[in-house]
Amino acid sequence: MKLWVLPDDGLAPLLKAIDSAQSTIDILIFRFDRADVEAALGRAVARGVVVRALVAHANKAGEDGLRRLEQRLLAAGVSVARTADDLVRYHGKLMIVDRRQLYLFAFNFTALDTERTRSFAVVTSNRTLVQESIRLFDADSKRHPFTPRARTLVVSPENARKRLGAFIRAAKSEILIYDPVVSDPAMIRLLEDRAKAGVTVRIIGRLARRSPKLQAHKLPKLRLHTRTIIRDGNHAFVGSQSLRAAELDARREVGVIFSDRKTVTGLAKVFRDDWQLAEKSEKRIHTAEKAPVEKVAKKLAKAVAKELPPVAPVLEELIKEMGVEKEKLDLLPGEVEANVKDAVKAAVKEVVQEAVESVADEKNEKDAA
Numbered sequence: 098m099k100l101w102v103l104p105d106d107g108l109a110p111l112l113k114a115i116d117s118a119q120s121t122i123d124i125l126i127f128r129f130d131r132a133d134v135e136a137a138l139g140r141a142v143a144r145g146v147v148v149r150a151l152v153a154h155a156n157k158a159g160e161d162g163l164r165r166l167e168q169r170l171l172a173a174g175v176s177v178a179r180t181a182d183d184l185v186r187y188h189g190k191l192m193i194v195d196r197r198q199l200y201l202f203a204f205n206f207t208a209l210d211t212e213r214t215r216s217f218a219v220v221t222s223n224r225t226l227v228q229e230s231i232r233l234f235d236a237d238s239k240r241h242p243f244t245p246r247a248r249t250l251v252v253s254p255e256n257a258r259k260r261l262g263a264f265i266r267a268a269k270s271e272i273l274i275y276d277p278v279v280s281d282p283a284m285i286r287l288l289e290d291r292a293k294a295g296v297t298v299r300i301i302g303r304l305a306r307r308s309p310k311l312q313a314h315k316l317p318k319l320r321l322h323t324r325t326i327i328r329d330g331n332h333a334f335v336g337s338q339s340l341r342a343a344e345l346d347a348r349r350e351v352g353v354i355f356s357d358r359k360t361v362t363g364l365a366k367v368f369r370d371d372w373q374l375a376e377k378s379e380k381r382i383h384t385a386e387k388a389p390v391e392k393v394a395k396k397l398a399k400a401v402a403k404e405l406p407p408v409a410p411v412l413e414e415l416i417k418e419m420g421v422e423k424e425k426l427d428l429l430p431g432e433v434e435a436n437v438k439d440a441v442k443a444a445v446k447e448v449v450q451e452a453v454e455s456v457a458d459e460k461n462e463k464d465a466a
Contacts, residue, residue: 098357101218102367103204104319108211110220112137114194122148123193123234125351128156128205129166135173142174149176151238153187178238180349184254187237188337188344189351191230199227201353203323203335215275215316215371216323219335219353219360226250226353237349253338253350261345262287264326264334264354271297273327273368276339279313280305284340301371314375324352327368333361 101110108131115122115137122141129135142148150170152163167177180187190202204216221227229247236243245252251260262284265272268291279285279300285308292298292310300313302321324344326334336352338344355361 098223098355098360099220100360100363101220102363103210103214103216103218104212108133110218111192111200111206114192114198114200114220115141118146118194120146120195121193122146122195123151123231124148125151125187125189125191125234125237126163126166126206127153127188127190128207128210130162130208131206131211134206135166135169138170138175139173147176148174149178149234149238151178151180151234154180154182156186180237181240183240184349185343185347187349189349190337191234191351193227193230193234196231197227198222199230199353201230201335201351203325203337205322209320210322214320214322215367217325217335217364217367219355221353221355221357230351233351249354251334251336251338251350251352251354253344253348254346257338257350257352258283258345260354261326261334261338261340264328264332265291267332268296268328270295270329271327272299273365273372274298274300274302274340275316275321275323275325275368275371276300276302277321277324278303278305279340281340281342281345284345285311299368299372301368301375314372314379316371317374317378325364325368327361327365330365331358331361332356333364335364 099110112133115134118141122138124138138148138150150167152167154160156163167179170177190205192200192202194200199221200218201221202216202218204210204214204218210216225247226249229245229250232246233243233250233252235241243252243255245256248260251257265284265287272288272291279288279302285304285306288298289308289310298311300311301316302313303315304311304313324334324336324339328334332354333356334352334354336350338348338350338352344350
């Protein structure tokens with residue numbers, strides 16, 4: 098098995114695979130704007146390779162681009178089929194070369210995904226995975242039902258929830274996740290259960306709801322477009338399905354679970370490097386956001402202190418008002434100080450809260466205007 102890291106490795110591995118194909122290429126397309134990949138497919142056809150493209154019936158960017166792509170591929174001699182519209186979306190990304198090698202992508206064939214995005218692909222010659230992927234490609238091309246046989250090929254909606262749930266549940270020490278949005282309630286609970294059991298859970302991406310048990314950071318500098326889970330440093334999943342209900346239960350998504358040591362180690366290294374960058378980036382942002390607030394607080398404290406009257410005369414006046422002789426009062430400096438601190442803190446808190454709310458209300462009124 099081989100690991101392919103974007104944007105570091107670029108598209109060279111894909112172009113090389115297409116140019117080296119000898120008999121067949123089957124490619125599943127969701128989004129596509131790479132002229133170099135399109136040209137490579139045309140060259141493959143010209144030298145006698147049978148190229149089949151299965152194109153999604155629609156995507157969020159609109160159908161016009163996909164339909165124009167279909168026409169160009171057909172003109173180049175590529176056999177083109179369109180997915181059915183029975184699922185919300187056909188979002189898988191894969192390519193099978195010479196019916197011997199499976200390329201499983203977490204990214205689309207677009208400039209955005211391949212040049213400015215953290216993503217991965219894995220390449221395997223595992224016979225079971227290759228044959229299972231061919232079955233899936235044929236079934237979706239002919240719009241036939243598909244029932245997964247291999248446990249390591251993760252196909253939504255058929256087996257993704259079950260397979261990924263079991264994959265997470267088996268974690269003993271660590272779960273590292275790349276995911277744009279983790280939002281499925283059952284999967285979040287499962288991750289929280291593992292964290293409660295002592296498993297370190299780290300997410301590069303976003304959690305749909307806050308969880309004190311789970312750590313999540315945004316990826317700095319790069320766009321995130323991969324769904325990857327690394328478990329205990331010895332197993333990994335790479336695919337197109339996020340831990341979101343729609344991608345687990347209502348869309349065609351494809352991923353693979355594997356334990357190839359070199360590939361898993363490579364994924365974990367990239368994750369740890371990205372995690373360090375994410376922590377540093379969020380720390381800088383937090384510090385930058387916190388600094389103005391601290392500055393305001395210090396200036397406000399100084400202003401309040403300047404307005405305070407001398408304490409001794411106030412204390413004398415209060416004792417007189419109480420009608421108590423000073424000699425009979427058992428005033429312990431430390432005790433008085435503690436009580437005064439508490440009283441002042443409560444009073445200042447109330448005044449500051451009112452002032453902040455007043456400023457916020459004024460800002461909201463200006464924004465509304």
